[in-house]
Amino acid sequence: MIETLHQVLTDSSVRSNQAVEAKLVQNSDVATPWFD
Amino acid sequence: MNEENKLLFKSYISKSRNNTPLSNHVPESKKHKSWLNDWHINDTVLKIHLLYLGNKNAVDGDDLGIFAKRLLANELEVGGPYYSYDNLYTNALIAQLFRTLGAPLEKVETYISEKLSTLMLCDTKTYWSISWPHKLSRPELKNLNLSPNTDIGRLMIKSVNNITSSKNTSKTKRLANIAENYAKEYIDKLEPTLNKVGISFWNKIINIDTRSEISSLALYVYDSIAGNEDHYPNKSIKLGVANIYAWIAYTIYDDFIDEEGRPSHLSLANLMHRQSYSTFIEEFPSNKQIIENHFDSVDVSNSLEIQKYRFATAEDMVTIEQIPEYGDGTFLANRALGHVLGPKLILSEMELSAHQEKLVDSIFNNYLIARQINDDLKDWADDLKNGHASYVVSKLLDSAEISPGTYGYEELRDRLQANFWDVTFESCIAIILKKINKSKQDIIASKIFKNDNSFVKKVLQPIADKAESDLLEYKNSKQFLKSYSVS
Numbered sequence: 054m055i056e057t058l059h060q061v062l063t064d065s066s067v068r069s070n071q072a073v074e075a076k077l078v079q080n081s082d083v084a085t086p087w088f089d
Numbered sequence: 090m091n092e093e094n095k096l097l098f099k100s101y102i103s104k105s106r107n108n109t110p111l112s113n114h115v116p117e118s119k120k121h122k123s124w125l126n127d128w129h130i131n132d133t134v135l136k137i138h139l140l141y142l143g144n145k146n147a148v149d150g151d152d153l154g155i156f157a158k159r160l161l162a163n164e165l166e167v168g169g170p171y172y173s174y175d176n177l178y179t180n181a182l183i184a185q186l187f188r189t190l191g192a193p194l195e196k197v198e199t200y201i202s203e204k205l206s207t208l209m210l211c212d213t214k215t216y217w218s219i220s221w222p223h224k225l226s227r228p229e230l231k232n233l234n235l236s237p238n239t240d241i242g243r244l245m246i247k248s249v250n251n252i253t254s255s256k257n258t259s260k261t262k263r264l265a266n267i268a269e270n271y272a273k274e275y276i277d278k279l280e281p282t283l284n285k286v287g288i289s290f291w292n293k294i295i296n297i298d299t300r301s302e303i304s305s306l307a308l309y310v311y312d313s314i315a316g317n318e319d320h321y322p323n324k325s326i327k328l329g330v331a332n333i334y335a336w337i338a339y340t341i342y343d344d345f346i347d348e349e350g351r352p353s354h355l356s357l358a359n360l361m362h363r364q365s366y367s368t369f370i371e372e373f374p375s376n377k378q379i380i381e382n383h384f385d386s387v388d389v390s391n392s393l394e395i396q397k398y399r400f401a402t403a404e405d406m407v408t409i410e411q412i413p414e415y416g417d418g419t420f421l422a423n424r425a426l427g428h429v430l431g432p433k434l435i436l437s438e439m440e441l442s443a444h445q446e447k448l449v450d451s452i453f454n455n456y457l458i459a460r461q462i463n464d465d466l467k468d469w470a471d472d473l474k475n476g477h478a479s480y481v482v483s484k485l486l487d488s489a490e491i492s493p494g495t496y497g498y499e500e501l502r503d504r505l506q507a508n509f510w511d512v513t514f515e516s517c518i519a520i521i522l523k524k525i526n527k528s529k530q531d532i533i534a535s536k537i538f539k540n541d542n543s544f545v546k547k548v549l550q551p552i553a554d555k556a557e558s559d560l561l562e563y564k565n566s567k568q569f570l571k572s573y574s575v576s
Binding site: 054055056057058059061062063064065068070073074077081 | 150153156157160161164167168169187190191192194195196562563565566569570573574
């Protein structure tokens with residue numbers, strides 16, 4: 054989650070809800086999609 | 090600094106010396122969350138930082154989701170700096186927080202560095218903000234005029250002066266390095282082609298061994314035995330070396346089991362396997378039977394895995410004939426038994442009762458099962474794709490009531506996804522915690538180990554902590570997205 058927060062702040066392409074959701078999944082140690 | 094932060098700061102400074110967390114000091118306003126939007130940005134940043142320093146779990150995904158939007162609203166450029174009437178102080182507080190979070194904001198730190206290069210004098214709070222708890226880039230401090238005349242000012246200066254440098258490398262880490270280097274010295278002597286492959290696998294093992302579990306498990310167990318003094322016999326280090334060799338060998342063999350093996354790696358695997366076996370025999374010549382039993386157990390389990398724990402795969406299709414049963418997980422332990430051979434050899438030199446021997450088996454089996462399920466949780470989607478019916482994959486298929494048949498991988502994965510997060514993930518975390526607890530209970534019951542021992546602290550507890558933090562991270566991430574997404 055902290056990695057995602059950092060990416061939201063430093064990368065303007067990671068600001069939409071969809072992009073944030075994708076990053077949260079990607080950065081999760083359990084790298085499996087978890088939203089419907 | 091507002092009154093609530095002054096209290097939090099004083100509390101943190103006075104308690105941190107005793108390593109007492111600030112967890113009991115979460116103020117009433119934390120529960121309402123309005124401070125995240127209503128307080129001045131400086132106090133909001135500082136409060137998050139102080140709460141986090143006291144207890145990482147005091148700041149959740151919901152807080153950080155709201156905080157992300159707050160920072161974006163004050164953004165001057167992407168990545169910072171951030172606007173306030175007191176830009177240097179505000180950005181220093183932000184930089185400090187993100188350093189503590191382990192995700193430094195490079196542009197904010199550059200901004201601070203540039204500001205400081207032209208600064209001749211500064212007040213106490215600015216000096217403190219660039220110095221505590223991390224020393225940010227700064228010019229010579231001798232030019233700074235510091236004469237705090239308030240209690241909090243004096244405490245700020247004191248907190249900076251009390252920063253201690255990081256601890257030296259621990260003794261066990263140094264011993265782990267000896268084992269790692271010993272194994273590398275052997276690989277360095279191999280002929281160039283084998284040496285090249287050997288070094289790449291050696292690096293792979295050292296990189297995954299972040300807690301020195303592979304190189305130092307025998308050391309941790311030796312150190313944990315009641316009556317053993319604080320010195321480590323060379324034998325314990327050699328057991329770590331033998332374990333590194335075995336890990337290299339079985340990493341390569343696993344590639345073959347997964348039908349991804351490369352023939353050019355096979356000779357190295359055989360060499361490492363032989364080297365591991367002979368090192369164990371050399372150190373414990375009278376325990377040949379135990380050593381061979383452990384190697385046999387791993388090889389028999391690998392054979393069983395191919396027969397019973399594999400689904401046929403072809404062109405992104407997975408064919409499920411029967412979902413394998415893992416029972417109490419003994420198969421998982423048998424498959425990894427080589428990993429605990431060193432500790433078991435150390436314990437074999439003690440005169441244990443039959444009951445104690447049974448408890449020793451239980452201690453290590455539960456540890457191995459917890460460790461394996463933890464790994465399987467991360468890999469379930471890939472395992473499914475590769476036809477590997479791991480513990481987690483099997484549990485998922487069972488829980489989702491998937492019938493025998495041939496499925497498209499993506500379709501099946503999507504069907505299992507919701508079940509994974511809603512049911513299986515939490516139930517697997519619960520099983521991991523249960524196995525670790527059982528191992529700890531048996532440690533106490535065996536009366537072999539010290540009360541406060543390295544095996545629990547450095548091996549078992551980190552697995553339980555990781556499982557709990559994975560669950561918390563998942564819950565926090567969902568909260569973060571929810572609060573970030575609210576317009």
